[in-house]
Amino acid sequence: MKADILAFGVHPDDLELGCGGTLIAAIAEGKKVAVIDLTRGELGTRGSAEIRAKEATAAAEVLGVHARENLGMADGFFEHNEANLCKIIVAIRKYQPQIVICSAPEDRHPDHGRSSKLISDAAFLSGLRKVVTTLDGQPQESWRPAQVFHYIQDRYLKPDFVYDISPYFEQKMKAVLCYGTQFNTTDTSEPATYISNPDFMDVIRARALMFGKRIGVNFAEGYITQKMIGITSFDNIINNVT
Template identity: 30%
Template structure:
């Protein structure tokens, strides 16, 4: 059995995209904020995104992806050897991604949450591959299939949507908005790294991303936000802590208030 703790650093959160730039557009602000909060973060691109109309080749796209990761501050970026434009949910693709989960042992996996009509069908395939890989990561008695990597149970899985896709709910038990007000510009800067995908004639994309962030954020009272969908209903052991997230010392303050009255 491989000693993954020596070979691979543990990653708190892994975000999975079909192509380089998917994750930045969908949840780049969240990843930047998680890094600022001290969490380790990685991005896994299932394909290299090539060919595309305005890119000279995979090396350039990879360089853009690594620069975008640097802007967000993520700790690691991995590109799997799966085919762009021909990405399908297959056993081999599921195993390939599950191996990465077993290596880096994330607590949270973030991935696509729905189809993207009029956009790449790879996105929907990526969702199915990610769902299966989360499950495969914890399956026992299958050692040879996973190169004898130890099993790993991922605690939480959440879904994202591409930021400028139509705003509609994913069929999921719960949803929440993450405040990215302080990280919106870094999100936009990470997307700008993809000059082959977003040349000057596509500058309108950045206004769409900003508009989506403002709209989503406003649903929860933030200046900018990213929306996520959960595989379980959102629950809390402390209602007041949930209702007043901006004052995490709520309980402590009220305990002091009660003691002063007594």
């Protein structure tokens, strides 16, 4: 399946938190969206990899994405190496997206920043025809996405642009809450974590409100890009009301 957008998360739930509203909005516009988790989240304090897989499937249904895969890299210990680069290149060439979305360049969880560099490099290498990959025994054609955007995660990073998700914020939160072992839980049978406290949901809402306020809308998600973005019309620029 060819996708317009291919979004990567390190752990199941990263995508929902970082760019879930954007993906829902893109799908509402008729775009094809595929998502890929690099790891199974097996080092997570709460739940298990098997439970996270079921939660990810439920969240994918809420998001409405057209495909979800897991590359099975080692949670916490995946490396920036040829094997992992090739796994991502295969995925990019499989879906041939114009836009790749991935983790923040640096963040509280070291996996996030490490994956950001890994995916950005793979997106470039995917465009080199002498990098040979196969899928189901068949050689793949080279493919380089037009843009790589990095969603902002736990740490505040100044966005290069923000995406209005106001009509889709509650649907995004519904997708996040599919991860019942991770968020908004009062279950004390497992250790409490930074994200398990119900107050963490207020943090997600506050971040979206803050980004939204900067462009005069209710909710938005922030992105960083290393490549300059050009425009052909002023018609779709949201006016800042401040």
